[in-house]
Amino acid sequence: MLRWASGLAAAVGAVGFLPDARAIQFNISSIPELPLHIIPGGAFSFGGFKIDSVVGGTGSAVGYVGGIGSLAPWDFKFGSASTVSGPIPLIETAPMFPASGFTIFGIVDGRGGHAGAMLSLPAGATSLYTPIASFTDLRIEGVLPIEEGEPFGLRTSDPDLVEFFTGNEFVLTFSFSLVPGRTLADLIENGGSTAYSGVLYSRIPDSGTTMVLMGIGLWGLMMARRRLAK
Secondary structure, X not given: OHHHHHHHHHHHHHHHXXXXXXXXXXXXXXXXXXXXXXXXXXXXXXXXXXXEEEEOOOOOOOOOEEEEEOOOOOOEEEOOOEEEEOOXXXXXXXXXXXXXXXXXXXXXXXXXXXXXXXXXXXXXXXXXXXXXXXXXXXEEEEOOOOOOOXXXXXXXXXXXXXXXXXXXXXXXXXXXXXXXXOOHHHHHHHOEEEOOEEEEEEEOOOOOHHHHXXXXXXXXXXXXXHHHHO
């Protein structure tokens, strides 16, 4: 019985500690001269961002600049804001739509190289309002395909950018606060400008190690069962 238990523990251990797919994260903030700008009616531009720090990479991309935009004059447009709860604090949500039906995402490496992709992603905003201050989070997520031809694809040897654009899952979350507070509905109707900060996240496909370890775990489980049968 003890031999069976030790075999089962080995099997569970092999399967239970499978490594997750790798990920790399860029912590970003808006460029002061290019803030988030919303025009009355809900269309808005991200402006530009810079990479402040890197998690899961070498740090080579710190200081690089990038943007998320479209071929239209404005990058995105908010849909109508809906109330989730309230009135104080008031929580609202609103969908976001790419102005041209898709989104162009790119980063320049500062040495004449760049990396870019064309994305088609779901997006939305959530906002918490009080008269003193309001806090708004925006999220864009989806796949990160590499397209060939300018301005898409990898045109850089920077290790952090190569790692990031190898990913198959892309998430951008960023937030801003306003003092005094403004509702999301008011921002959409009347517009405004603000700095922002956020996170760019790319999940890297598993290299196959997970499948190997899963096989080892299953083999251990089979051996445990054979020992039990004896």
